Amino acid sequence: MIELKNISKVFPTAEGELHALTDVTLTIGDGDVYGIVGMSGAGKSTLVRCINLLERPTSGQVLIDGADLCAMDQKALIAQRRSISMIFQQFNLLMQRTCLKNICFPMEIAKVKRADAEKRARELLDVVGLPDKADAYPAQLSGGQRQRIAIARALACDPRILLCDEATSALDPKTTRDILRLIKDINKRLGITVVVITHEMAVVEEICTHVAILDHGRVMETGTVEEVFSNPQTEAGRRLVYPDGVHIAQLPAAQVIRIAFNGGSSYEPLIASLAIDCGVKVNILGADTRNVNGQAFGTMLLGLPEDPPEAAKAVAYLKNQPNITMEEVRDYHG
């Protein structure tokens, strides 16, 4: 378990103190895939670098299974870091070493026998699906392949935690999905706790179980992805989850209701079945929904028919649907 307790990080700069993190408290359970999202400059990288103490917090505690990293001496810290691997946006492979030697690197540092290390490295090349790249140099690989090698390297010393700082941000959408799938697979198979730093909500949807929203160095909200995505509690959360926002004040209609999807099937069949089952047509005034692990989350604004009985029928129908909550939008002024 990773516990961050009241972490603050202040950078002294020419223009005075820069509060990159303020009183951040997070608990990340074993086996979680924990997303930390926020806008650029929110402090995500700083936060993840605090987990392995690449960045020393100005105040607060970093507890890994109860052991306080900040209180450790250099030697203990170095040992601890071997169980916390990290992958990066720019891969950070050693360009003068072959892929095999790159994967061997952390084992070399940990003084694993060379033959054993190479054997393990070849196994890992299989795990990441690049068994034929042992003798290639990183410069000869594509971005996605480089990240796979970086992942293999990260797994070399059997870590318990994998930190990913924008690990897919330099990759195209398809490669991103492949890499995320690989990470998810590793999480499931090996039970490694994964911390994913990203500014892309799609990444969180794809693999995370939990998410924390970071804004200006503060944690705004945390929870399971389902909770946070279906019903973000804070302005920062809404801004991230629904960047295109639903601006009620600009929408014209008589009676408006808002329905929230809490993880049923997709929203389109619902509107269709509303029309078919009870013959009521509603206007979709705005929708911001997204698919998380095949389930629909989000909110939709519906303009009900002018005719009161029709409107009542629609409301009654919607109330009976599972996984939907509904509220009337009272403060709506056409």
Next chain:
Amino acid sequence: MADFFSDPKTAAQISFLLENIPFAIWETIYSTVIATVFAYLIGLPLGVILVTGAKDGIRPLPAPLMQALNVVVNLLRSVPFLILMVLVMPLSRIILGTTIGTPGILVPLTVAAFPFAARLVESSIREMDKGLIEAAQSMGCSTLQIVWKVMLPESLPSLLSGFLTAFITILGYGAMAGAIGGGGLGAMALMKGWALQQFLVIYGAVIVIVILVQIFQSAGSHLVNRMDRRTASGQKKGGKH
């Protein structure tokens, strides 16, 4: 033309060249190699410390110490070589017991070249991707492991090309050292050529120096390209991998 070749002075100069050039080449190469090696024995660790010990380095050293190192390096680099040679002569006498001939110029050459080598090393390492060091730290590398296993190997092509630059600069310094009693091709051009008005000897020695520099430069560049794995195009030049 016939006059020129039948001139006994010409014949004497040619035979002088043929007789003495091989040894002069040997002296030049040997003094350059030794001075470059010694310059790097001091310059390489010093260059590494200039990077790792800096305020933003992986093992910051006390600021006054770093300032002192920088001042020494800058000072030695700013003194013109010939003047430095004269200044360093006493040191040469203490270390090697002589201030003349090829051994006599080894100490001044080394003293003149190590700060240069240190700066070359420093800039080679600085141009390395910082992300690699961060990755190494995240894997639990100690400072020494980062230097040995990441910094130096990853900047090897750049270090080698710096080494080549240093080698050729030192070869040039060595030729200048002929003016105050060194040996080798430079001394031959100055002492036997210029001083005795033997222009063929001057040209002969200078041409050999130019050819030597060309050979080392192209052989060195070739080696550097072979070792550089940082670009996919470098691989092809580097042969099969």
